[in-house]
Each structure stands twice: as structure tokens, then as C-alpha cells.
Amino acid sequence: MGRLSVNLSGLVLDNPIIPASGTFGFGYEFAEYYDINILGSISLKGTTKDPRYGNPLPRIAECSSGMLNAVGLQNPGVDKVISEELPKLRKCFSKKAVANVSGFSLEDYVYTCEKMDKQEEVGILEVNISCPNVKHGGMSFGTSAESAAEITRAVKSVTKKPVYMKLSPNVTDIVSIAKACEEAGADGIAMINTLLGMRINLRDKKPILFNKSGGFSGSAIFPVAVSMVYRVYEAINIPIIGMGGVTTAEDVIEMMLAGATAVEVGAANLIEPYACKNIIEGLPAAMDKYKIDSLESIIGGAH
Amino acid sequence: MKQSIFKIVSNKKLADITYEMVLQGDCTDITRPGQFVNIKLDGFFLRRPISVCNSKDDILTIIYKVVGKGTEVMANMTEGEELDILTGLGNGYELSKSGDKPLLIGGGAGVPPMYMLAIELIKKGVTPTVVLGFNKKSEVFYEEEFKALGIKTIVATADGSYGIKGFVTDAIKGLDYTYFYTCGPEMMLKALYDNTTTSGQLSFEARMGCGFGACMGCTCETLYGNKRICKDGPVLEKEEVKWAD
Numbered sequence: 001m002g003r004l005s006v007n008l009s010g011l012v013l014d015n016p017i018i019p020a021s022g023t024f025g026f027g028y029e030f031a032e033y034y035d036i037n038i039l040g041s042i043s044l045k046g047t048t049k050d051p052r053y054g055n056p057l058p059r060i061a062e063c064s065s066g067m068l069n070a071v072g073l074q075n076p077g078v079d080k081v082i083s084e085e086l087p088k089l090r091k092c093f094s095k096k097a098v099a100n101v102s103g104f105s106l107e108d109y110v111y112t113c114e115k116m117d118k119q120e121e122v123g124i125l126e127v128n129i130s131c132p133n134v135k136h137g138g139m140s141f142g143t144s145a146e147s148a149a150e151i152t153r154a155v156k157s158v159t160k161k162p163v164y165m166k167l168s169p170n171v172t173d174i175v176s177i178a179k180a181c182e183e184a185g186a187d188g189i190a191m192i193n194t195l196l197g198m199r200i201n202l203r204d205k206k207p208i209l210f211n212k213s214g215g216f217s218g219s220a221i222f223p224v225a226v227s228m229v230y231r232v233y234e235a236i237n238i239p240i241i242g243m244g245g246v247t248t249a250e251d252v253i254e255m256m257l258a259g260a261t262a263v264e265v266g267a268a269n270l271i272e273p274y275a276c277k278n279i280i281e282g283l284p285a286a287m288d289k290y291k292i293d294s295l296e297s298i299i300g301g302a303h
Numbered sequence: 304m305k306q307s308i309f310k311i312v313s314n315k316k317l318a319d320i321t322y323e324m325v326l327q328g329d330c331t332d333i334t335r336p337g338q339f340v341n342i343k344l345d346g347f348f349l350r351r352p353i354s355v356c357n358s359k360d361d362i363l364t365i366i367y368k369v370v371g372k373g374t375e376v377m378a379n380m381t382e383g384e385e386l387d388i389l390t391g392l393g394n395g396y397e398l399s400k401s402g403d404k405p406l407l408i409g410g411g412a413g414v415p416p417m418y419m420l421a422i423e424l425i426k427k428g429v430t431p432t433v434v435l436g437f438n439k440k441s442e443v444f445y446e447e448e449f450k451a452l453g454i455k456t457i458v459a460t461a462d463g464s465y466g467i468k469g470f471v472t473d474a475i476k477g478l479d480y481t482y483f484y485t486c487g488p489e490m491m492l493k494a495l496y497d498n499t500t501t502s503g504q505l506s507f508e509a510r511m512g513c514g515f516g517a518c519m520g521c522t523c524e525t526l527y528g529n530k531r532i533c534k535d536g537p538v539l540e541k542e543e544v545k546w547a548d
Contacts, residue, residue, distance in 0.1 A: 022518065022519070023513075023517060023518060024517060025516065025517050025519075029516055029517065030517070032304070033304065045519075053522070053524060053529060054519065054522065056547070057509055057510065057521060057522075057523065058509070058510040059510070059512075059519075059520045059521070059522075060349075060510045060511060060512045060518070060520040060521070061510070062347065062348055062349045063348065064348070065348055066348055067348055067349055067512065069512060069518065069520060071518065071519045071520060071522075074519045074522055074529070208510075218348055219348075267348075269513070269517060270349075270512045270513035270517060270518050271343070271348065271349065271350060271513075272306075273304065273306065273389070273513070273515060273517075274306065
């Protein structure tokens with residue numbers, strides 16, 4: 001293992017950097033810009049049982065040091081993801097991907113996870129029980145410990161690959177939800193999804209987003225994410241994929257010190273198409289600067 | 304798509320709240336009129352997507368309206384300052400369908416892409432007619448630049464303070480054309496869709512996240528399936544456009 005590599009539930013990543021779901025499509029489009037095989041892995045666009053157009057426009061609004069999105073899980077549906085998107089990814093990416101799955105009922109999650117679990121390109125399942133941009137399902141499963149555990153159990157019963165539950169920060173106590181997922185058999189936790197936010201247009205005096213509110217991401221939410229990862233790390237014994245506003249190599253180190261084993265980079269990809277590449281290339285120098293020999297050795301190091 | 308640093312050569316006011324910025328840098332990824340660039344500004348999270356007015360050798364010309372804080376910062380920039388720009392974004396106009404008498408219709412901030420389109424059509428031996436629509440006389444720009452290309456240039460203002468009184472749909476009445484290309488506010492695009500007699504291409508605007516197809520922030524429905532305005536557009540063929548109810 002190299003000094004950047006980490007072990008995520010048995011899946012050894014060359015480095016901890018994973019583009020976050022929804023900011024990197026199905027990966028292959030970024031292959032036009034750089035060799036995506038330098039990435040640790042890729043979290044694929046959130047996939048649902050049926051195809052979804054998502055929310056009407058506008059879906060995007062700007063904030064100080066961040067943005068709101070209310071895309072609403074646009075995706076071609078699991079069958080087309082398997083028949084069209086994964087083969088395209090396979091042509092330019094030789095590593096295992098993270099399959100991000102969403103649903104609107106327990107049965108949806110089970111159906112989609114069972115199918116994605118069987119795909120050779122998939123190394124880990126990331127079960128999104130935290131999407132703030134859909135009316136039913138999504139976040140509603142991730143806001144109580146009971147329903148989070150129920151989804152975890154159901155998905156675990158039909159899958160063989162590691163299952164990471166992606167949690168919402170829009171809850172009273174994220175620690176109890178993470179613990180409930182662990183007790184229900186989750187192999188890891190992915191956190192945090194976006195924070196609920198809204199912007200209002202002063203000209204027409206109405207919310208900018210058609211969906212009214214959306215998910216707040218970007219560097220502004222980084223300290224929120226670090227704090228939540230730190231607290232959850234103390235309460236559970238399964239690995240955490242940390243995310244939320246990560247923009248630089250230094251942010252990656254900070255997130256790992258808080259307790260993350262791997263780190264997803266989201267909104268930064270949308271501003272800097274080369275964000276993940278820049279972070280990976282910047283990690284060795286940042287590690288030297290802070291006298292870090294290997295990334296694996298600093299996980300949870302702030303505790 | 305290419306990310307590179309451009310240096311401002313000039314930045315001047317053309318008309319009411321309308322500025323022209325000339326930049327020097329690597330324009331090799333700008334391959335078609337109708338494409339856009341995405342500009343990073345200090346202090347702002349998202350980039351600003353602006354259509355290409357012209358690109359020749361290493362000189363990029365953009366025209367933008369000051370509509371918010373980001374474009375306000377741009378208006379105050381001066382010669383020699385540098386900008387981080389993504390170039391070569393969007394599909395751009397398909398020139399081969401123009402026929403021999405295409406009509407180019409630009410409305411307000413939709414006027415700039417018509418300029419490079421006119422230049423490229425002329426290079427192919429096609430002589431377009433251009434119709435420019437503005438709200439009022441003080442907002443009119445680039446009339447002389449289009450005329451200098453040696454093409455028929457018609458200006459319309461909604462309040463009648465300059466040129467033909469009315470909208471571009473009034474200005475195109477009676478014109479003989481083989482095809483149309485347009486860019487402008489969505490209401491204008493819809494009016495042209497309903498009032499043009501030929502096929503054509505329409506360029507759409509949207510609030511974008513990334514500008515290069517990654518975030519699905521600007522997806523629209525078309526008769527040919529979902530399309531990302533930033534990557535599969537911004538230019539759509541008239542035949543595929545599906546209007547929101």
C-alpha cells in the first residue's frame with residue numbers, strides 16, 4: 001500500500017479521493033478532461049428504480065462560498081444505468097465504483113441495490129437516505145433511527161458488497177442514526193449530504209429554486225461536516241466516508257483527522273473540473289508539510 | 304473544454320448596462336459560434352456563463368449585461384487583469400443547414416453570438432440577414448459592427464425609440480429567408496418558434512451549476528429526450544423544442 005492508500009471495507013483505494021454523487025455524472029464524461037483512473041473511486045450519479053427527469057428549472061442557486069441544488073435525482077433508472085452508463089464507465093475506468101442508490105419506498109431501495117450489487121463495476125453501495133430534494137422518500141428515511149435501520153437491514157439482506165448508508169445533516173441527532181445503521185448491519189457511513197437551504201430573488205420576491213428549497217453544498221459547509229464526522233466517529237466502529245465542502249488537499253487531511261477513512265469531493269468539481277486531480281496531486285506535498293507519512297495512519301487522529 | 308487564464312485587453316461600456324470585454328488567451332477549444340465560456344470571479348462560488356461574441360486567433364470577445372453582483376465586478380475590471388475561464392462549452396450552432404439566405408435574430412444579451420455566427424456564415428459564402436431586438440434606443444449595440452460585415456442589419460426597439468417599433472417578430476415580417484438562428488430571452492424564442500416559416504436553431508439560457516454537463520442543474524425536456532442546456536445545448540433545433548406548459 002502506498003502512502004496515500006486506504007482500505008475501505010476491504011476495498012483498497014490508491015488514495016481516499018472519491019468524486020461525490022451528483023457532481024461527476026457516471027464518471028466517463030470527466031475522462032475527456034483527465035485520466036479518471038487516478039481517482040480512488042467514483043460515486044456514481046444517484047440511481048433509482050425508475051427513470052426520473054427530476055425537478056423543473058431553476059435547479060441551481062448561488063450562495064456565499066457555496067451553492068444550492070434541487071436537481072431531484074435525475075437519472076435514467078437502474079436498468080439503463082446498468083445497460084448504458086456502466087459499460088461507458090468501464091471503457092475509461094478500471095477501478096471499482098461506488099453505486100449511489102435512492103428510493104421512494106423500502107421496496108425501491110431493495111430492488112435497486114440488489115441489481116447494482118451484482119454489477120462487476122460496483123465495489124461499494126452508498127445508500128442515499130438523505131436527499132433533500134424529493135417530496136416523498138429520500139431524506140424522510142434518513143431522519144429517524146428506526147427507518148434508517150429498517151432500510152439498512154433490508155438492503156443488507158439482498159446484497160453481498162459493503163453497504164454504506166449516506167446520512168443527512170438535517171436531523172436532531174446524526175449520531176443516533178449512524179449507530180442505528182451500524183446496529184442494523186451497515187458496513188460504513190457516508191456523510192454528510194447537503195444542508196437544507198433557500199435563496200429568495202429580490203426582484204420577483206420569490207424563492208429562486210422551482211423546488212423552493214434545495215441542498216446547500218460547497219466550502220461553506222465544511223466545518224459542519226467535520227464536526228459531524230468527528231462526533232459520529234466516536235460513536236461507531238465502522239468506517240466513514242467523509243464529505244461536505246472538501247476543496248483542497250488540506251481539507252482532506254482535516255476530514256481524515258476527524259475520522260473519515262475516505263473523502264468525497266462534491267461541489268468543488270463543478271467549479272474546478274480538475275478539482276479531484278488537483279487534490280490528489282497536492283496530497284503528498286500537504287502530507288510532507290504536516291509531517292504525515294501515510295494517510296491511513298491519521299484516520300481519527302484528532303481524537 | 305479547456306481551462307486557461309485570459310488577460311483583459313479592454314473592457315468598455317457599449318450601451319445601457321452592456322459591456323464588451325476583449326480577452327487574450329487560448330481560444331483553441333472554441334470551435335463554433337453559439338458556444339459559451341464560464342468565468343471564475345474572485346469572491347463568487349459559481350462561474351459566470353457568457354456567450355462568445357467572437358473568437359479569432361488568441362482574442363476572445365464577450366459582451367455581457369450587468370444583471371447582478373458578479374457582472375458588476377466584471378464591469379469594474381480593467382486592462383491587464385486576469386480571469387480563469389473554461390472555454391469551448393456547449394454545442395454551438397450547426398452552420399450546414401443555413402441554406403443561402405439565413406436569418407439571424409438576436410434579442411438583447413442574445414445579440415453577441417449572432418456576430419461570430421454571421422462571420423462564420425460569410426466565410427462559407429453565405430450572406431445572412433440580421434435582426435437585432437432591444438427594449439429601447441439606449442440599449443442598442445453592435446449595429447455598426449454588423450453593418451461593417453456587409454450584411455443587411457435591421458434593428459427593432461420595443462418602445463419604438465430606434466429602428467422598427469416593436470419586437471423582432473414584427474421586424475421579420477415579410478423577410479425572405481431559408482433558415483433561422485436565434486438567441487435571446489425565452490419569451491422571444493417562443494414567439495419566433497410560433498412565427499417563423501422555416502426550420503431553425505434556438506439558443507437557450509439557464510441558471511447553471513457547472514456549465515460542462517456534470518451536475519444536471521440545467522436539464523430541459525425536449526422531444527428527443529432530456530438534454531443538458533450547457534452540454535447538449537445551448538442550441539436546440541426547432542423540431543426538438545418542447546415548451547413548458
